[in-house]
Amino acid sequence: MSHPGEITRRQLLRRIGLTAFVAGPGAGLLTACATGGAAPAPSTAAPATTAAGAMSPKNPFGVDAKKPLEVTIFSGGYTDSYAKDLHESLYAKAFPGVTIKHNGTQNIGTQLRPRFVSGDVPDVVNNSGPEAMDLVALAEEGQLADLAPLFDAPSFDDPAKKVRDTVTPAVLENAKIDGKDLVLNYTVSHRALWYNSKLFESKGWTVPKTWEEFKALGEAAKKEGILLFAYPGQKGPYYQLWNMLYTAAKVGGNQVIIDIDNLVDNAWKADAVKQSLTAWLDIQKTYGDKAYLGLDHTQTQIKQLQNKVLFYPTGSWIENEMVKDKPMDFEYAIAPVPAVTAADKMPYEAIQVGVGENFIVAAKGKNPQGGLEYMRIMLSKEGARGFTEKTKNLTVVNGAAEGLDLTPALNSAAKAQDAAGQNIITDARFEGWYKELFDYATKQTNALMGGRITVEQFMETVQKKADDIKADSSVPKQTRNA
Known part of the structure; x- marks a missing residue:
């Protein structure tokens, strides 16, 4: 929807x-008229100085x-x-x-x-x-x-x-x-999970659509000495914060993110948020490596180019960022986050654009x-x-x-967006509206994925920070309807 x-x-x-x-x-006929309606008339105002x-x-x-x-x-x-x-x-x-x-x-x-x-x-x-x-x-x-x-x-x-x-x-x-x-x-930009399509082709692997398939692939990758998933703990842990929020939106719909942006009471404690955090923490514990928490984005992305990591949560800028290091046998492609439950409100194909x-x-x-x-x-x-x-x-x-x-x-991203249709995951705008909250949630992401706090503690502490900002009259408040 x-x-x-x-x-x-x-x-x-x-x-x-x-x-x-x-x-x-x-479909090329559509591109002949990129914007709807008649073009506005040129301004007739006299030149000013x-x-x-x-x-x-x-x-x-x-x-x-x-x-x-x-x-x-x-x-x-x-x-x-x-x-x-x-x-x-x-x-x-x-x-x-x-x-x-x-x-x-x-x-x-x-x-x-x-x-x-x-x-x-x-x-x-x-x-x-x-x-x-x-x-x-x-x-x-x-x-x-x-x-x-x-x-x-x-x-x-x-x-x-x-x-x-x-x-x-x-x-x-x-x-x-x-x-x-x-x-x-x-x-x-298109944000979801990025992977090496040539590696998948050579191994005969298919992109997982369910969480069970995701974990099954993790087991297969383990036997090959490959991590299922990793994100950079330094200069990029917000990649995983985005990833967890977009997963929560797939579980509970875009209203999950809209409520977080609007500082709605207990938005960070929503069931969809808990399911997303729990699912990703399990992936980190079972198929991840805490050593990556000490790496920055470039170091982590190099590991993926070396086929040491299957899936990496980032945006479509990744190809240009790594163009000088990308080997010939590596071809970036995008995959939606697998469905966490059979009752997810957004379909598997939904991605963030x-x-x-x-x-x-x-x-x-x-x-x-x-x-x-x-x-x-x-x-x-x-x-x-x-x-x-x-x-x-x-x-x-x-x-x-x-x-x-x-x-x-870009071809992969365009096809993924085509498959998503109108099921587009919304931006999380609190990143720009409440920088203090975003930075705090980012730090707590590392604490969660590193096993230093529980899912419940993550939700409690980040919600407390959101409540503090909501109660602080010196912080200008923003709202969105969709």
């Missing part, structure tokens, strides 16, 4: 130009071409070359002679928190990774620029269309903090107009298509992937 506001298979694939690929012969420069249809924010632009990018699975070699290059082409300062880092919080305190901030920030900053806190401090002008601006490719009409609707739904458009999520990789413009930066224009360029067909070519990951821009030769991992 789908919920209003979720990305359905048809909506998402039409808007990112993949319908013809996954829907079979004749700002302190930055003159506004025009080609320069809707009044960017001063002489003003430098500073961009900070999280250099993780996507690296930072897409920004340095593509988006910044396109910006420089639009404003010849401009100076662009680029900074790629895996330590976003460490580097930028002091700068936000001092007021010396970059204009554009890709706020991702294990050190991502608390966006709600930044919003409360007035640090995030309003992106409504970006979404209402003429698109880079077609001035007759607004930017908001060129992206999948989930972008607009997930942009809001306290009702304001403050965050741009740029990528479409969402938008992510958030970008912000600093309201107190030296060139916020340039920051908005940089994002407008990111959301152009050339900017989005180039990102997919460089990172082997999809963006939120409608039709930008049309005609591209997709990798095996």
Whole structure:
């Protein structure tokens, strides 16, 4: 059952130009009209001026071409070359002679928190990774620029269309903090269990659909000296937190995650949460290895490339992140989490599909107009298509992937989404809304999987943290209906 506001298979694939690929012969007709309704008329407002420069249809924010632009990018699975070699290059082409300062880092919080305190901030920030900053806190401090002008601006490719009409609707739904458009999520990701399809083919194994089949495969893998499952305990334990929450959603429906996001009383003690935690703890004890709790994401992913781990809980960025290390006999493919019970509310085929990789413009930066224009360029067909070519990951821009030769991992993800249909597991938004709660739950995940606390203690302590945040009037509260 789908919920209003979720990305359905048809909506998402039409808007990112993949319908013809996954829907079979004749489906290409859908891609001819990626967005519904008539295009809005071009703005007839007279050009205005700002302190930055003159506004025009080609320069809707009044960017001063002489003003430098500073961009900070999280250099993780996507690296930072897409920004340095593509988006910044396109910006420089639009404003010849401009100076662009680029900074790629895996330590976003460490580097930028002091700068936000001092007021010396970059204009554009890709706020991702294990050190991502608390966006709600930044919003409360007035640090995030309003992106409504970006979404209402003429698109880079077609001035007759607004930017908001060129992206999948989930972008607009997930942009809001306290009702304001403050965050741009740029990528479409598929999160579930990733595995080596060539290994499965060589062993004659089939992807398990039930928990019993999952454990049976674990026994077979044991005989081959292979772990059924592992996740990184360092710089990535939230992968397993996501995995457990998505499993809980399959057991009890998306309302399980919606209640957690809305700080509903005892949401973390729901039966579906308990069943998910219990099932995954059993897998860890029987088929896992505590040594992996001391490894980071790259080290764990290398182990999988060496066929020492069958299933790894992550997103579709994994292929690009490991492209330099991936051997020829390894081919990434995605598998839904097996059904935990025969009474699960969502079918086996359900996977999580969402938008992510958030970008912000600093309201107190030296060139916020340039920051908005940089994002407008990111959301152009050339900017989005180039990102997919460089990172082997999809963006939120409608039709930008049309005609591209997709990798095996993206092909697998597209087929999995096709199979899921409208059974899409929703994003857990408390990660961005209540960073303290997310970080605490992440730490407790390691404690649970390491055998230091029980399932009941995990639920009790994380629920207590959620209750404390709910009772803290200084923490701004967010709500969602679906």
